[in-house]
Amino acid sequence: MFYIDGLNLHTRILRPGDNDTITKYPKREDVYGYYDRLAIDAERGTEASSINPLGQFMMVKAAGD
16 A cells, blocks of 8 residues: 555555556645555554655646647
8 A cells, every 4th residue: 555645645455466546636746755554554653754765756737738
């Protein structure tokens, strides 16, 4: 279950080979870390910021026609 810190979004629980899609329309561009939500829950009382992120991604605005 990927958790995106700062956006309070998460996927469903994923098994090997599964995928999920999250769509978000940002008010601003920023870089966000993503975490294993189950690892955060296992360490009750910890914040995502105290656990190393699995990775990061940048949320950008895209203009349409």
